[in-house]
Amino acid sequence: MLKEETLKVVINGQEVESSFGKTILECARDSGVDIPTLCFDSRVKATAACRLCSVNVKGRRLPVAACAQKMEPGMEITTDSSDLESMRKTILDLVVSENPTGECVRCEEIGPCELHTLTKRYGSKPGRFHGALSGEKSKDTNPFIFRDYSQCILCYRCTSVCGELEQAHAIVPAGRGFGSRIAAAFDSGLLDSSCTFCGQCIQTCPTGALMDRKMLGQAKASEVTKVKTVCPYCGTGCGLNLHVANNKVIGTTPDWDSPSGEGSLCVKGQFATDFVGHKDRLKTPLIRRNGVLTEATWDEAYDLIVEKFTQIKEESGPNAFTFWTSARATTESNYIMQKFARAVIGTNNVDNCSRT
Amino acid sequence: MTAKKGVEPTPILNALHSMQEKEGKLTRASLEEIAKAHNMPIANIFDAVTFYHYFKLDGDSDKKSAICKGPVCSLPGIKGQDLADMRSISCPGLCDSPVPIFADGEFRGTKGVDQVFELPHDTGTKGVIFRDSRKRKGWILDEYIKFGGYGQLQSLINDQNPEKALGVLKESGLLGRGGAGFPLALKWGAVRNAEGSEKYIVCNADEGEPGTLKDRPMLHLEPHLLLEAMAIAGFIVGASHGIIYLRYEYPLAQNILNKAIEAAEDANILGNNINNTDYSFYLSVSRGSGAYICGEETSLLNSLEGKRPWPRERPPFPTTSGLWGKPTAVNNVETLSVVPRILENGAKWFQSVGLGEGNFGSKLYSVSGDVNRPGNFELPLGVTVRELILNHAGGVVGGGKVKAFTLGGISGGMLSGDFLDLTLDFKKPQEYDTFLGSGALVVLGEDSCVVDFARSCAVFFEDESCGKCYPCRIGAVRMRELMDGISGDSSLIPDTLDHIKEIGDVMTTASACGLGQSAPKVLQGMVKYFSEELDFHITKRVCPTNVCGFDANNTS
Amino acid sequence: MVGRGAMSNSIAELKESPFILATGTNTTETHPVIALKVKKAVSNGSKLVVIDPRRIELANFSHRYMQIKIGTDIALYNAMSNVIINEELYDKEYVAERTGGFEELKHFIREYTPQYAEQITGIPSEDIIATAREYAAADSASIIYTVGITEHSCGVHNVQSLTNLALLTGNFGVTGGGVNPLRGQNNVQGAGDAGCLPNNLPGYQRVGDDAARANWEKEWGVTLDPNPGVTKVTAIDDMILGRMRALYIMGENSLASDANAGKTRKALEALEILVVQDIFLTQTAELADVVLPAAGFGEVDGTFANSERRVQRVRKAVNPPGVAKPDWQIISELGERFGYKKKFNHPAEIWDELARNTPILAGISYDRLDFQGIQWPCPTSDHPGTAVLHTDNFESEKGYLMPIPHVGIAEPTDEEYPLILTTGRRRATYHTGTQTGRSAGIELLVPHEWVEINPEDADELKLDDGEVVSVISRRGRVQSPIMITEKSPPGVIFMSFHFPNETPTNVLTTDLHDPITETPEFKACAVKIEKIAQHHKNQSDKNGTQNTNQSLKMAG
Incomplete structure (x- = not known):
């Protein structure tokens, strides 16, 4: 061919x-x-x-x-060539001239944005060209995607990704010329649009115009570590990075090297990881005492299980037990669970939620 | 009954116009209806609608009445009264009848409605396109036919030899009259040879360049000549649909063209199985909605598809991937209109019309600004600036000298009055970093201010920049701001001239399309040829012609 | 049947597949990122046929949508096989060399004409024929499905009849082809790989396989029971009968997620000891005698295996809350108290024990997983993993074509229960809401349950959009607002199970199940809808479901 x-x-x-x-x-x-x-x-x-x-x-x-x-x-x-390099410098000077000066929240809190990485490299600083600024902060109150178009440089990556990749067609370029803007139909908020909140617009944005609202105000970029892992939801297995600061997961970004995700996430992988460290999390073992679940130590919990299991095993044999494992837990934990059932209790009554 | 029309290949713009006419504006509900009918996401319709000057969304302010404040209409000898408090419209192509007003959906020049039937000025030459126009009403089918109209189409169909016709066009050396000067036969050959059974002929009738008004008389007076040419094009390249993309500002042309199409289809001269042959060719008119960029052929195609009319990256070129991704010939009104004449009289004849080596055929020149006789002139290609301005356009108002003139409307650059011997063809102007473009000249007399004119040009390009590429989107605004500073409308920025040069260079070299590339040209001409006048403005804060509005404080 | 309960091909491959048959998969909602690959394929010109009882979003991207009557899949696929065989569109060489049972299938399939299938499935026969032809003609064709195929009382037969299509056309072992179940949970594949099935030791080695068992006995230093254990469905029956006395659940909200929740509750309450190890106090944990706090996602090291058999590393990012511990550690510590002394310090050691005794995983180690996952089978440490299964052979040497008769759904509608309830997921929420329900903002996207109902049915029942109704099956009742939508075909309503507190949908579903896998028929049970007395109706959506905790209890 x-x-x-x-x-x-x-x-x-x-x-x-x-x-x-x-x-x-x-x-x-x-x-x-x-x-x-x-x-x-x-x-x-x-x-x-x-x-x-x-x-x-x-x-x-x-x-x-x-x-x-x-x-x-x-x-x-x-x-x-030097002509090309000076052309690039001029373009960058023009780009920074349309945005307000001052610190970039993305650089500060999430990590160096693409724009400022480039302006640094070319020694481009705001203020060489003066004039009107473009874009303004959106009034959109959706809880996921922070939109500050005063930082926007109209690269149209967000609208392309939304239209071509996600095919959600939620945000589009609107208007024309210097007054061009990024908008949902009829300039509505994203909750009133066809947005699926996949967050891809945030991830492709080269500036601080689009950011993960949940991640904002949590930490300085220098305090954040990224831990490469895999999304805990469906079976696609999209790779993602957990952003961690002070022993807290503050958000996620996609893993661009993920073979199945290929840099994409959906609303769950992108925005639904705050269950980690949620206040409702179980923090201690609980034992039912007088009909009520009450806090207990590990020893108390283990002792109770050993006592009861031993009694049942003696009376009814290993097949009076059944073990249901979790399609949500790691393979290693699942392995240990079935090993416990088979090798310790002695039953093949082990199943997982694959059929539910 | 067999369908006279094929399925309209580009229905979205017209659907939006009908909806807006019906309801006075475009509501959310009506856009949703259109989106559903055309299987488009609602956001994409919204996207496209917000681009144009004349689509009105719910909540947009009414454009009740407005006037043109373009570079031609702002010349001090023309504007006459202070219209600063009126809203402005982009150039509606009535530069020979300034200053036009937009009211109640109509564009009116000072010469009134009669102007639409105004022929180009008599230049004493025979004329190619307007050869018969003084003898008969070309927009009436019978009269057009009486003078041999549709004869070339019919003999082409009878001969069944499109290659031969293409050969004649090739030999004639016809170059596209829209601005780029690309050989027509090459373009049509490429479409003819492109793979695919579905192909399109698109006529670019979206002249929007200040000073350019040449398509107007052809559309109004010789519509059948254009239709015949498009059907010929269809036969040669193998297309069965022709679409005329008509600028919003020419509503009468829409009526005239639609009537002409209907009459020709009723007579079976166009449409389904033309004269009971196997050849069918359907025509439709799609009306733009006010966007200069749509004169750029790939923007035009996006506009026709109902998309945001941004220019496309090339390659692929429209000849292989045009309307709806199919091979498409996009040609200017003027280019198409000479085709039947060439087929009628032969390549040699056409070559003999031009002046000077390699200049073949006639050209429609539009002249506007400080001249006694503004308007259109059909003259041999290669006429000099001197002859055009001084002989045909009657010279500068008041008998003064030509201070400056532009080419290609305002996008081909600006030269000083020292260049009157320049020949107006596709080659010579390039030696001076200018180009013929559409063939429109804006003339500045000595009472006009080059700086103020350049500022008006900067305003025009700022308004008309599509907003896609950075050099143009941001550069056009910064250029206008710099010009504001020079002409005293705002404070002067240090290094202004360096910035004009630097930004101008980047716009010229790096912009995505011709609009951005040519937007700084008038400013560059100003810097090059009018440094003294410019220096007065910058260092002395004085406008030698008293056009620029310096505050008393500034004029120290 | 060809062997594996996993995707035969890879996820990213779908982008390149020239033909995709998506059946029983609401991919844009349940696997949004896989849906991106399908959309990409369509943008690149691939064909997509969508088969689903509901007009799901993916249908908008298809070139043909076939609305199938619920539970009639076998008839459809058989009819496609009929066309492929009768029109001799099958891959003769492949069928001869790689498959068995062709003659039996050919004979059996004769009665499944497209016309006969049309009567059963409601899909026009010409669509069935066209799809069969296109599927057979494609260079490679991928079938993707989700639990819309398996969660039926004839789930296995659905898969087998679907698999026939791929076998007939040689679509196994080719890139862009295959039969691909998209698995619903992050590590459902890994749980199976690890042996958490009553009939399988790790790596899908049968418990009845003496050699495999001997190997594990050696590794674990114990004697293993050669008889398969019981599935969850059987276990529940056994609990109610008092034969099953102890249940240990690791990380599953069975009460909310399993079919026929009333029965599940009864079973759990009959236990002598219920241990639930989880990260939240779920509805199920509330019934437990002992609740053990586990470390969850982001707090543990280990691996997940995705739908395409790719083993990938998950990593600890933060410490678990309180005294919570990783699941493996809790169970190991418990094992020690039962006298089983083998100690693990890190999940990597557990992996090594699993992998060295499991041929399909033997070549995978944590070191190799550091950058990217590896797809099993991966028998040796220098093996790159397997993107496409069955390139050379099937598990059983040959792929067997299976003659599968059509059967109806287990609980058809009748006069009293005239509607079919089908269940599934919505994009922003997940399963029983344990996690998504605790993520800020998700409640704005999916604030509560909806019963999706066709306008015809809503009309007949005189229901208004948003009105709160009772949905009643033979097993229980729940309340929920309705959403009137064309997405649901007449006679079918749709609900998710994301809101077990407010609307415990699974009190309605039937535990009638597939005889082979014992997977319940979540996708179809008979229900009726009743209006709620007038004074309830005026309550807003938010309040409308407040009584449903009671119905959860009442259902028990």
Whole structure:
């Protein structure tokens, strides 16, 4: 098939092999050449809005957007000329000129945002270009997605991800020109839209415009550790990172390397992990005394079980016991449970909720 | 009875217009109805609707009456009265009849309604498109036919040799008249050779460039010429649908075109099985809703599909992936309208019409601004600026000198009066970093202020930037703000000229489409050719022509 | 039958599958991220056929939606087999080499004409034929299903008749093909892998298999019972009969999640000792004699195995509250008190014991899982894991085509109970709400239970949208507001079981079950709806369900 055929191009003087159908950006990144972007998310069609990835292609009058331009055999590409780098710096200066100055909450609390990582690299500071600011803080009160469009740089990643990847079509670009904005239909709040609260817009956002509301105000980014794990809900097994501060799970972000999740989560994995550490959690063993469950020590609980189990086993044998394990618990705990049933009590009466 | 019309391939814009006409505005309920009928998410309809000037959502303020405050209409010799407190509209293409007013859904120039039937000025040459227009009413089917109309379509169908026709067009050297100057035969050949059985012909009738008004007389006076050309295009490339994307500002053209289509279909000259042959070609008109960017062909296609009319990244080009992803030929009204003439008279004849090497055929030039005779002129391609402005357009009002003129409306750049010998073709202007574009010239006399004019141009591009790419979305605003500072409307920012240059460079090189790339051109011309006048504004805070409104405090 | 109770293929593969048959799976609600792969495939041009009694959201993405009468799956798949065999669309080479039972199936299937199936399933025969043809013609075709197939009294037969389609067309062992149950819980696969089944030792080794048992006896240093134990369904009967005296539940809210909750309650109350080990005091834990606080998700190290057989590491991020401990540690400590002295210090040691005695897991270690999970079978430490099962052979050497007759649902409707209740999940909530119910904000997305009912049925019962009604089956009654929606077909109502306190849906469901797996028919039982006296009706949704705690008790 033609598609899988390879082609040769030259990037910054180095011959590179790539395949038909790939973009310049993909090919460059494959071969270790970094091209900065702000509006690119590999999972959706390139909008080519930010133009930071513009590169020179020999024979073309103007630079081309590397994220959208497909490779052609023999292309000679320059990604890092001083003209291109100064163009990038100017674009970044323009971008920061539309947002208020001041600290970035995302950088402070969650970790360096993509925009400020790039502006730092290019030495771009707000204030070089003066003028009108764009966007404003949304009045949306939904409990999950914090929307502050004064921080928005209109990269349109959120709307692409919502429309193309999640296909929820909850948020779209609205208006035009400098007055363009991100909105749900009729500028309603997200609770009144087709939003599924998958949180993908937050995850793709390169600034502090969209953030996990539950995560805000919990900790400084420097206090947060991320623990790579797997979502506790359905059987898809999406990878996620638990964000932990002061022995508390403050939220999650998707694991981009997860083979099944591929960086996606749904509302549960994204926003429903506050049951960990919830005040209703069982904290001590309970024993029914005079008909009422009352707090007890482990020893008391174990002793009661041993006593009762021993008696029943002596009277009725091991098959008077049954053990129901949990499709929610780890494989190791399940293994130990069936081992206990079989090796300690001596019964095969062990089952799990796979049929419920 | 067999259906006369095929299924309308681009129904969404017209559905929105009908709904708005019926209810006076677009309500949530009506948008939901349209979304459901066209199987679109409601948010996407909302998205598209909010883009345009003339769709009105519930709660939007009424645009009761407004006037054009575009670069041409703001020239000091034109604007006459202070209309600062009236709302503004984007250029409605009545630059030869300034200052137009928008009221009760109509756009009226000062010359009134008669203007729609106004021919281009008589230039003493025979004319190609308007050859017969002084002899008969081209918008009446019978009269059009009497002068040989639809004959080229019929002989093409009879001959069954589209390759031959394409060969004639190729030999004629016809370049697209919309602005880019792309060879027509190449484009049609690409669509013809593109894979797929479903293909489209789209006519770009969305001229929105300040100063540009050339499509208007063709749409009003020679609609059948356009329809015949589109049917010819369909036969050559293998398409059975043609869509005319008409700018919102030309409502009369919509009526004229729809009537022309109906008459031609009733006569079986267009539509189903044309003259009982195997060839069917259906036509429809889709009306835009006020967005300059829709003149950009890929934005236009998105608009037709009911999507946000952002430009698309190319490749793929519309010739392989256009309307609904199908191979599509998008051509300007003028380009299409000369096609039947070329087929009638041959390639050699067409070549002989132009002036100078490689300039083939005629061109419609629009002239506006400080001239005695603004309007359209059909002249051989390659005429000089001098001849066009001084001979045909009657020279500068009051007999003064040409201080400056723009090309391509305001997107092709600005040159000083020293360049009157420039030939107006597709090659020569490029030597001066300008381009012919649509062929529209805005002329500034000595009483006009180049700085104020450049500021108006910046306002236009700020208003019309689609908002997709950063260089244009943010750059256009910053440029306007910098111009405000120079012309005294707000405080002057240090390094203003450096910033204009820096932002202008980025807009020119990195913008996603022609709009952003050409938006700084007038400003760049200002910097290049009018440094003295500019310096007065910046360092002395004085406007030599007294156009810019410096406060007393500023004029030290 | 081909062997494994797991997806034959991988989740990410679905994006590339040219044809997806989604049946009995409300994927956008129950497996939203898997639904993304299906949507992606559709955007890339793949075909999707959705089969479901309810017009679920996924149907909007399909090119054909087939609304099947509840519980008539076998007739449909048999008719598709009929078309595939009669039109000779099956993969002859594959059938000859890799399958058994073809002639028997061919003979058996004759009566299942598409027309006959139309009478049973309500699906137009032309749709059945078209789907069969497309499925057979696709380069590879993936079947995905969820408990809409298995939670029937004929669940196993549903799967077998579905599997016939994949066997006939050679869709096992190919990328983008297979038969893929999407499993409902994070580690239902791992619980099975670990041997938490009455008939299986770890790694699906039969308890009756002497060699396997001997191996485990050696590992554990005990003698094992060669007879299979009892399933949950049988255990409940045994509890009521007094034969089952002790129950130890680890992490399951059985009272709320199991069918026929009234009966479950009766069984649990009959026990002499009920130990519940959980993270919250669930409805089930409230009945316990001893409640043990377990460390939960985020507080323990270990592994989960997902639907595609991928073993993945889960990690401890925070300390458990109070004196709560990991499940494995609690049970180990208890084991020690019974004199079983083997001690584990870390789940990795437990994994190693499991893996070294389990061929399909033998090559997997914590070290290898550090970055990404591995799909079993993975027999050796240098084996990359298995994305697609059955590329070379089936468990039983050949894949057996099974002649499966259609049977009706276990509890059909009658005059008294004229509606079918089918149950399932909603996206933002999970199971019995133990976890999602304690996550802030989720209550705004799904604030309470709804009975989804077709407008026709609502009309007939004179019900208003949002009105609180009683839903009554032979086993109990609950109250809930209704939601009138076309999603439910006439005669079918839908409820979830996310609100066991307010609306304990499972007091209604039947424990009539599949004879082989003993999975109850959650997807169909006969119910009726009664209006509640007028003064209740005016109460808002929030208050409307307040009495249902009583009904939980009454049902017992």
